[in-house]
Amino acid sequence: MSSQMNNTFNDPAQSLSLQQKGSALRGVLVGLIPLGLLLLICAVTVLLTALARQLVASSGFFAQQQASVIVLIVGLVVALVVYIIAVVRTLRSVTTWQRSGAGGQARAALLALGCTALVVLFPVALAIVLPQNPAP
Amino acid sequence: MSSRPPSTVMPITQPQGGVKKTDRLLRWIVVALLIVSVIVITFYTALSIYIATQLVYKPQKPLYATPASLGLQFKYVTFPSRIDQAQLKGWYIPGVLPNGNLTSQRTIIMVHGTRTNRADKDAGLLNLSGDLARHGFAILAFDMRGTGESPPAPLSLGYFEQRDVLGAVDFLRSGPIPYPALGRTHIIGGWGVSMGAATLMMATAQEPAIRAIVSDCAYADIIPILEREVPNGGHLPQLFTPGALFAARVLYGMDFYAVRPVDIVASIAPRPIFFIHGTIDTYVPTANMNILATAARTAPDAHIQTWLVPGADHAQSFNKEGTVYVDRVVAFYNAALGPDTSGK
Numbered sequence: 001m002s003s004q005m006n007n008t009f010n011d012p013a014q015s016l017s018l019q020q021k022g023s024a025l026r027g028v029l030v031g032l033i034p035l036g037l038l039l040l041i042c043a044v045t046v047l048l049t050a051l052a053r054q055l056v057a058s059s060g061f062f063a064q065q066q067a068s069v070i071v072l073i074v075g076l077v078v079a080l081v082v083y084i085i086a087v088v089r090t091l092r093s094v095t096t097w098q099r100s101g102a103g104g105q106a107r108a109a110l111l112a113l114g115c116t117a118l119v120v121l122f123p124v125a126l127a128i129v130l131p132q133n134p135a136p
Numbered sequence: 137m138s139s140r141p142p143s144t145v146m147p148i149t150q151p152q153g154g155v156k157k158t159d160r161l162l163r164w165i166v167v168a169l170l171i172v173s174v175i176v177i178t179f180y181t182a183l184s185i186y187i188a189t190q191l192v193y194k195p196q197k198p199l200y201a202t203p204a205s206l207g208l209q210f211k212y213v214t215f216p217s218r219i220d221q222a223q224l225k226g227w228y229i230p231g232v233l234p235n236g237n238l239t240s241q242r243t244i245i246m247v248h249g250t251r252t253n254r255a256d257k258d259a260g261l262l263n264l265s266g267d268l269a270r271h272g273f274a275i276l277a278f279d280m281r282g283t284g285e286s287p288p289a290p291l292s293l294g295y296f297e298q299r300d301v302l303g304a305v306d307f308l309r310s311g312p313i314p315y316p317a318l319g320r321t322h323i324i325g326g327w328g329v330s331m332g333a334a335t336l337m338m339a340t341a342q343e344p345a346i347r348a349i350v351s352d353c354a355y356a357d358i359i360p361i362l363e364r365e366v367p368n369g370g371h372l373p374q375l376f377t378p379g380a381l382f383a384a385r386v387l388y389g390m391d392f393y394a395v396r397p398v399d400i401v402a403s404i405a406p407r408p409i410f411f412i413h414g415t416i417d418t419y420v421p422t423a424n425m426n427i428l429a430t431a432a433r434t435a436p437d438a439h440i441q442t443w444l445v446p447g448a449d450h451a452q453s454f455n456k457e458g459t460v461y462v463d464r465v466v467a468f469y470n471a472a473l474g475p476d477t478s479g480k
Contacts, residue, residue, distance in 0.1 A: 065189065103156065123177070124177060
């Protein structure tokens with residue numbers, strides 16, 4: 001058993017494969033940071049909008065609408081700015097990794113960013129693809 | 137660890153400083169995808185929010201007349217909606233018995249349609265209220281939230297408005313009595329048109345005090361109508377409708393997907409329902425009445441009547457049929473609510 005383990009750790013090909021997997025996973029995680037931030041801020045924005053609506057409910061409809069729209073738009077703008085900054089930083093990391101020869105990690109991060117773009121587009125795609133209710 | 141070959145600590149796959157052509161291509165594809173996704177989602181979200189704000193509020197229509205213009209007595213009333221206490225304005229019109237005496241024994245709650253008010257000239261609501269009053273039914277006609285003289289509020293097509301109908305029931309059962317000499321009303325019925333009918337159905341399902349309802353051109357489910365009307369109103373493709381409905385949910389807390397009278401209509405039984413619909417109604421197609429009546433009849437003790445009014449457009453059955461409409465509705469209420477016994 002002991003000699004088998006020694007063999008495992010000493011096998012250069014297997015060690016290389018493990019390192020590749022680890023760096024690819026790191027790349028994926030870094031690539032998914034913008035999406036995580038976007039979803040988090042959007043969720044907080046929705047909650048804050050509901051809270052704002054409740055807080056100004058006694059002030060009448062127009063004040064309530066104004067508060068809700070302002071909170072929602074500000075939240076979404078913050079989400080957009082944070083998302084763009086996170087994407088740019090991730091792309092810079094990708095460039096660094098590519099230049100330093102960590103191509104696998106860079107590729108994994110790029111693929112995660114590609115998936116992020118698809119997830120962001122998903123609601124619109126869903127609205128296009130989903131069959132509408134046939135009006136009776 | 138010291139025995140690890142030097143090759144395992146070197147960077148993987150790429151020589152330092154070099155970037156493969158495929159990697160460069162992948163990078164450009166991903167960057168292009170990211171830019172497109174940001175532009176598309178920003179545009180979609182902004183338009184959805186705009187549509188939602190336009191969908192839920194339009195300036196309120198003023199009342200064009202009062203029951204006094206029909207020679208009827210009435211009193212202005214104000215009562216709170218159930219749950220959120222919106223202060224709603226309305227009229228209480230006592231019923232007129234054949235001998236000329238007034239009565240409040242049986243009261244009909246009149247529920248108007250979308251973006252109109254308790255007088256609703258187009259549907260003839262004030263005239264119908266007057267006709268029913270002259271047949272011995274007291275009338276509570278009120279403006280739902282966001283309409284007429286009631287406070288501004290988002291239009292939720294029944295989702296919030298059902299609280300207004302429930303508030304009207306609370307007012308009749310325990311609020312100040314508009315005509316103390318006539319006493320408190322004993323029997324409550326309801327009449328609704330279009331959104332008012334759908335709202336009345338949803339309220340009646342929760343409130344057993346409403347003993348019978350007339351539903352004139354109600355929708356079974358609001359979503360198909362919104363999916364048709366939202367793009368028409370905004371001159372935008374249909375794909376913006378789900379976004380606008382979601383934005384309305386976030387901004388105003390209303391769930392249009394829950395506005396489905398078809399799901400609750402069976403629970404109104406054994407209380408009778410009279411469904412009326414115009415045959416040339418294109419706004420809420422006639423099939424809605426069939427769907428609702430079929431769903432209502434699934435209750436074992438259902439009492440359902442239906443009437444397809446030939447040549448009547450949306451909310452025009454009363455205007456088209458006039459006295460025939462009134463006679464049929466009065467006959468339904470007399471059978472369902474029983475006769476007025478206040479004179480005996």
